[in-house]
Amino acid sequence: MTLDEETIAGLEREFAVFVRQDRAASGQLGREVHPDLKVAAYRLLAHLAERGPRRPTELACHVGVTAPTVSRQLQHLEELGLISRVQTLDDGRAYLVRLTEAGHRRVEEVRVARSRRLDKLLGSWAEEEIRTFAELLARFNGSAAAPPPRQCGGEG
Template sequence: MDMTTVSDSGLLDTLQHEVAVFARRAEQTRLGGVGQVRNSMDRAAYLLLNRLDKEGPMGVKALAASMGIDSSTVTRQVAPLVDTGLVKRTSHPEDGRAVVLQLSPRGLSRLEEVRSSRRQLMAELTQDWEPAERETFCALLTRFNSALSARMAVPPGTDTPPAS
């Protein structure tokens, strides 16, 4: 079903183009921040470390589910973080056979360094914005990302997300 009308197709063309440009530029710069920290942590590592910081230690399956990705992807992405000491593997407190991933003190320090650099970059990019414009942009970008997540949850061959 085509949800566009003649009046908004031009706006939607502009939107899809600007999203494509944003995605390319974000990947080129990795929105890595400023100074020596710039481009120093890839997107997957940042998102995994950030999730472990926000939600605490968890198993691979729980981490994958909370990020909306496959367990094998998490396992592959976590391996270098463990190798470099940013993430620790520990035994589950209730089931010693299960592995729990936990942000290490070094990982937290590194994450804070990258967050600070990225925060500085966001401040520079939006320095001439009013606070209300920043809030609106954040709210709309969050809403857009939520819609993308919901769309990705749609089973192939259907048009609508599953009922929640």
């Protein structure tokens, strides 16, 4: 199926608006976790909350940054008391990153705030419309998922 240029242009505009609004909202919600927290660092916290302790290399692959970049972000999160490092059992040199109790609490606070925001945004929608939107968005995200630009060792 080939879409006409006007349809594609409209879709691109709407995606751009969505991404801008989501980044702004995520930035605000991230600052609610901690005033010094950056959006990218919040994504790391959310991934740890969802998946549990992870190696820094897996976190770098998940957010699409280099190991030194994720290392700086993790150091900042550790200084804020939101994560801690734990040694792995199989390799004394390696470590996993996990949320602290404060990190779990803060991520949950943001999850609740995001849910409230979505509830307000979709308050006038019928439940079936919301369900359909979620299904279509999941379908789109599934088809848009591309392999990472660099090898991530099958993690992510």
